[in-house]
Amino acid sequence: xxxxxxxxxxxxxxxxxxxxxxxxxxxxxxxxxxxxxxxxxxxxxxxxxxxxxxxxxxxxxxxxxxxxxxxxxxxxxxxxxxxxxxxxxxxxxxxxxxxxxxxxxxxxxxxxxxxxxxxxxxxxxxxxxxxxxxxxxxxxxxxxxxxxxxxxxxxxxxxxxxxxxxxxxxxxxxxxxxxxxxxxxxxxxxxxxxxxxxxx
Amino acid sequence: xxxxxxxxxxxxxxxxxxxxxxxxxxxxxxxxxxxxxxxxxxxxxxxxxxxxxxxxxxxxxxxxxxxxxxxxxxxxxxxxxxxxxxxxxxxxxxxxxxxxxxxxxxxxxxxxxxxxxxxxxxxxxxxxxxxxxxxxxxxxxxxxxxxxxxxxxxxxxxxxxxxxxxxxxxxxxxxxxxxxxxxxxxxxxxxxxxxxxxxx
Numbered sequence: 253x254x255x256x257x258x259x260x261x262x263x264x265x266x267x268x269x270x271x272x273x274x275x276x277x278x279x280x281x282x283x284x285x286x287x288x289x290x291x292x293x294x295x296x297x298x299x300x301x302x303x304x305x306x307x308x309x310x311x312x313x314x315x316x317x318x319x320x321x322x323x324x325x326x327x328x329x330x331x332x333x334x335x336x337x338x339x340x341x342x343x344x345x346x347x348x349x350x351x352x353x354x355x356x357x358x359x360x361x362x363x364x365x366x367x368x369x370x371x372x373x374x375x376x377x378x379x380x381x382x383x384x385x386x387x388x389x390x391x392x393x394x395x396x397x398x399x400x401x402x403x404x405x406x407x408x409x410x411x412x413x414x415x416x417x418x419x420x421x422x423x424x425x426x427x428x429x430x431x432x433x434x435x436x437x438x439x440x441x442x443x444x445x446x447x448x449x450x451x452x
Numbered sequence: 453x454x455x456x457x458x459x460x461x462x463x464x465x466x467x468x469x470x471x472x473x474x475x476x477x478x479x480x481x482x483x484x485x486x487x488x489x490x491x492x493x494x495x496x497x498x499x500x501x502x503x504x505x506x507x508x509x510x511x512x513x514x515x516x517x518x519x520x521x522x523x524x525x526x527x528x529x530x531x532x533x534x535x536x537x538x539x540x541x542x543x544x545x546x547x548x549x550x551x552x553x554x555x556x557x558x559x560x561x562x563x564x565x566x567x568x569x570x571x572x573x574x575x576x577x578x579x580x581x582x583x584x585x586x587x588x589x590x591x592x593x594x595x596x597x598x599x600x601x602x603x604x605x606x607x608x609x610x611x612x613x614x615x616x617x618x619x620x621x622x623x624x625x626x627x628x629x630x631x632x633x634x635x636x637x638x639x640x641x642x643x644x645x646x647x648x649x650x651x652x
Contacts, residue, residue: 438638
């Protein structure tokens with residue numbers, strides 16, 4: 253089987269959410285699996301000097317319209333939560349902690365976090381909210397809350413974000429296929445074509 | 453016939469160049485004509501606080517790779533000129549001046565400027581270069597050079613850029629179909645679908 257593709261995303265990124273709904277099936281059509289890798293755009297923007305989209309004059313209004321339109325086109329539920337942009341540190345820490353126990357559980361958790369944030373427009377920022385999502389997947393609430401404060405768990409996320417930056421990741425979603433990078437939910441067609449053809 | 457669509461672009465924008473090669477045929481397939489409207493991203497970025505892409509850490513390297521790959525996918529010639537980003541003030545002024553004389557001539561001029569910059573990787577910044585492009589379309593060199601220093605011509609471009617900003621234009625290409633805005637050469641398929649269906 254060919255190498256997995258890397259799927260970098262921020263839990264607070266609508267295009268990352270859109271891609272999360274498509275990427276596994278897309279990869280499977282070409283015999284590939286997917287490494288899901290949450291990142292923190294806030295940390296990355298300190299390197300690139302970028303700012304969260306909603307606050308950018310003109311562009312901020314446009315992208316929010318574009319996301320809603322893109323979601324309708326994809327046929328997926330999409331609503332921004334009341335607080336946006338929001339912090340995705342707790343859900344990202346929980347993801348890597350769960351990944352160490354069970355990669356499939358971590359992926360289910362990631363899907364549940366994205367669904368809560370952008371289909372149900374719920375607040376996924378507090379540790380209690382993240383622990384509640386994990387609890388519905390069978391993880392004891394107290395264990396998740398403890399993990400979110402664990403120094404090793406915090407370090408793991410930092411290392412993952414640093415490694416992503418070292419690979420050039422600057423946005424969400426950012427998908428790497430055999431060292432070829434694609435940025436944006438609007439590059440999924442190109443990802444699929446790259447997988448099908450080996451490049452052009 | 454339905455209303456024309458508005459095609460805003462910067463002469464120094466590779467995605468604007470890509471869109472310029474597709475937009476007229478795309479619109480014609482749906483019984484539409486296209487208003488070509490050069491803008492100046494430099495002036496717009498003063499409003500939005502954005503910066504030219506090539507200088508942005510990580511993202512700058514990615515987008516240059518993405519443009520080359522996108523051009524290959526579209527099957528068009530694409531090479532960045534040695535000086536990039538570059539100023540598009542003179543070509544934009546010349547466009548609106550020519551448009552006042554003959555809109556079709558202005559469009560042919562725009563195509564020739566884009567071709568010079570991104571297919572032939574030539575320098576299109578100096579007034580002499582712009583006058584040379586117009587000359588090959590039958591416009592006397594001295595007339596173009598005089599127009600480029602005309603206060604009325606300068607004002608016209610300023611007014612067009614201000615009007616674009618007032619409509620929310622923040623990037624290139626930026627295409628408006630019946631008040632629905634689409635940003636990016638990677639939104640052309642959505643533009644086409646919007647024209648075909650009236651929206652979704």
